[in-house]
Amino acid sequence: MKIFTKTFFYTLTLLILIALLADGLIYALLPKVYTDQKQQELTLQTDRFVSRLEKAKRSDVTDLMAGYAGSLQANLELSIGSDSYTMLNWDGGVITRIKDSDSEESGAAASRGTASESCDTDKTVTVTEDKGVKIISDDTASSSAEASGTENIGDGGILTGIVTSGAAGSKTIQAQRSFTIGGEAGALTATLTLAPVEEAVQVIVSLLPVSIFLCLIIAVLFSLLYARAITRPIKAISEETQRMNTLDRAAICRVNTRDEIGTLAANVNSLYGNLLGTIESLETELKKVGAAERAKTDFLRAASHELKTPVTAVSVIMDNMILGVGKYKNQKEWLPKCKELVDRLSGMLREILDTSHLGDAIEEKVTESIETICAEVIEPYGMIARAKGLLLYVDWSAAFVVMMPPKLLGKALSNILSNAVQYTATGGRLAVYCRGNSLFVENECAPISEEQIPRLFEPFCRMDESRSRETGGNGLGLYITASILHQLELDFNFKPMCSPDGMRFTIKF
Template sequence: MKLRTKILWISCMALLAASLLGDVLILSITGKSLKNEATIRAYQNFYEMTGELEQGLLQKMDAEAKPLYLEHYFKKLKDDYSICFLRSGNTEEANGIRQIYNHTALSAEELSQLSFKNYEDGDITCADYSWGNTDYVVFHKNIQSEIDVYRVASMDEVQKNVRRLTGYVLAITFGVVGLTTGILFIILRHILQPLQELNETTKRLAEGNYDQRVTVRRKDEIGQLEESFNKMAEAVETSTRSLEESEKRKTLFMGNLTHELKTPMTAISGYAQTLLSTKLSRENQEAALLYIYEECGRLERLSKKMMKLLELDQEDSLVFTDTPVSRLFEAAEKSCDVILKDKQMTLECIEHGEHFPMDLDLMTDVLINLIDNGVKASDCGGKIVLRAYDNIIEVQDFGQGIPAEEQEKIMEPFYMVDKSRSRKSGGAGLGLALTALIAKRHNISIQIDSKEGNGTRIILQFV
């Protein structure tokens, strides 16, 4: 059962129960009120009748005249609900009671068995009586200790009015409940429509459509729920996309790694088989062993850079310290001294006392990789410039430059602009990928300004 149906059903049942309870109370109070009014009217009529009868009986009458007067009075009254009994000493009559007037089905014995009680502290008593489906109120008064006068007041009209009123009240109640149900249905549909949309969007999100969002139209709790859902969906999409990209990068990384490992391993295996199966001269043996040594060295460097990449790809936070640029330049210059001397190149460092928050070892690796690439791209006798100003560090060479179509790809793992030159110099295409990852962890943006034949300028901007 849907939530809307449940709410509607419970609300309608609660409203109907409350309305019916109210109807019962109203009808009960109204029924008592109508019965009291009818009883008061019957009492007034009975009071007037007995008062008139008492006035007539004040005249001195003998024992024979009194019954005749009573018969004449009640026949003249023509009230079928009036009853009169005369108590006499005549033993021939039942219980010594003579029936003067009685058009009802009640006998003197039945009347005597009713539980009469005083009405308004007077000498008139009354009792409730039911016969069939009709209720009655019986009034009684004893006159001159020998005359018992009764008046039976029917409550049939009161009961009809109560039944009629019950029908009206029930019709109004069910009409109000029906109208309320319709209004409540429309209101609930309007209120719960965002939840339905949210449910459908959640299903689509669970199916893998992570770009799904709901439109926030309200500022109440449901609107806040929609905003929270959109934030959650945004986080799920970002996380999922990040995982997918990471998985793709790892797949590409492993594919390229396999390819890069295959070349030196094949060469090492080939040279080793040659040394084992072929008798070579001393010079050729040394050349083969030197090649195996160089390829092993390249494999070692490749594995170290690979491990560095894998370590940096984790989300562990780095601890940065405010470090002077002069110290960073000095560390990079010492590490690159050998490769610079091999090509008779110079390193020019320009700084003005700048300080940046960094991990010194990692940032030294960044500059070493950039200087190494600059050296590889430059001719002998050239120079590399390290420059710091504002919140920027630049590494500039005056070598071959990078083609425009290659500039967006050089930060990818194992990508090399000149593959033959890179492998010849022992490169594997991981230096700039490592540089990009370190820069990302330092919140540093990298810009490349390069033209073929005019060298390259790498700009590291601390954000």
């Protein structure tokens, strides 16, 4: 199942469950919450009424009861000493035979119905909503009581009979309090008839299908929008990762949100960028390794050819000396030549071995002035130059600090200086100096064309007779120098000079 479908159904199910739970809670908790709220309201109002009673006079009791019963729509039963007071609120109720122990008229009832009062004689009292009292004749009272079906309770208190029209089965709540007024103890009972909340619950039940239908429509729309908003960036990331799988360099996740999906897209882009960089590095390394392998192969071929010539020459001379053929009978003449060839062969082998171990050399880098590193290397070549009648110019006024392995860099400088001294004619000039971050080595000689210079860095390369085995070189000097400088990741060039004629070797640090 796709993530859009999953997100849609999960969200839809969650919203429907929330709607059903909300309707169920309303249905289950509405009666209790309504009853608790009314009970708290009745308790609070009763406390306030009792507080006012304790500060009032006995003559104000009925007025206070009427105001309280009317505002709260509650039935009140109040007793102070031997006196009793009752105040009813209902539609069509009747109060009859009210009697006070001290006065002839002491009772009242708050309602929109009719009240009856009796002392030595019976009277009917009607109290309207504006608290006005209307006294009706005795005959009216008797006929009113008979017509309304009044039930006589007794002669001990104010209220002798009550007829109410409250709905059958209505729930009532009470609040009872004790108090003291004028030094006499009293008791109050407030009774409140609750509205039939079951009817409201039934209305909720009848509206439940419509509510669920509307909630379902809203849930479907919201789930579609939410699922689309969630899956759109994920789909975009998925499409771009498919392009990344083909190593498309233009692939990129364009999700700019600040949430976890945006972070995921940024991480994917970073990961893909690192992957492309790693691939490029591997390709570069493979090219370097391939070039190094080809260079080794070419070097071994050239070395084999260079070694083959003196070995063959020594072998032929020795065979002819043993057989006593022609001029080779003179061993005193040819044995020194054989030794010379063997010594040259030994030197070539030593340099070949040194060259083969260049990549294996591990030397710690040190931070030194270029003058310090070059001083020890230049000193012996200075003596050779003076012996050969050459003019050596050294200028360290612009020397700079480098961080290099001194022995490895010294070997490269030694080969450069060796070639400069070797191929400079007597009376010529050599110069070693610094400019900027570069080291220059110049010597006066016959310039080499720029087309031939790249071949000088090939192993065992000799451009002309002046650079042959007879001069003492074997064609490995510049090859070793280039290998070292490449290993140290230093740029260099070897170019001819015009004035004066010669060659200049430059190393850029």
